[in-house]
Amino acid sequence: MALTLEEKKSVVAEVAEVASSALSAVAAEYRGLTVDELTELRKKARDGGVYLRVIKNTLARRAVQGTEFECISESLVGPLLLAFSQEDPGCAARVIKDFAKEHDLLQVRFVAVGGELLPANDIERLASLPTRDQALSMLMAVMKAPVEKLARTLNEVPGKLVRTVAAIRDQKESAA
Template structure:
């Protein structure tokens, strides 16, 4: 990489860090090409990005962002993962680390708060943004469904009472 490419890379990483909510630092020691490809595919499916970056360039990109707290984690071979949905990237990283011993989650940052590996694991256990939205819509719709049921019940009861009187009148008319 020449100097202009390095400047462009640092600028692009800095702009990414300005738009994202979570950055996870991992250590992919000894991953095969197939395993790395599988991880990247999982990340894309979750709407996340996974990038191996030189620590010095990543540290330069982190300068002035709210994720500066992850700089001490940038030692040895590291890779960064990020997404706008913090739970999605955390779930993907933790799930991959669970199935692959060579892949280690070092920590990360959620906004300006620095998280260790346990914090990333705890974040991964939360429901995703899509699940939370679905639950919220369900909560909003439930009262409306109950209100409609309550409003329909008296009308149904009145209709049953009228039907019973109608049957009673028919029975009396046939008897007479």
């Protein structure tokens, strides 16, 4: 069923709003997937904080105009679904990559991050990026390490003194 002009405008506005705040985008060809498989993918995307949309390429081109994802306009060819990461740059890539492992018919076509169009094989790099929580914990570990080392070093001075005094005491006891 064809969309009316008003419906097309609302779809373009919705996708444009999402694209303006998204951190990354992944486009994949879904030809051959069943409705149940696409529904499963949509559920996984919702759970992962990913906006997933099957949209006509002409409408998608209009939607990404003026956003950092304008670079994908020329690559929008064929039946594609667009996945936009809302929470962290790697979440869309992780969802699509994990789903593609189980379903060979889902083929990644390209990835876009920071206004740069990347080839499909870069989905591995994007998917391996840490989540926000993982990045914060890594940062905290790096920040905590010097303080811990300082505490161990400062604790070592009195500890060494105690061991030296104990060694002298043991030496005197054994001599006596």
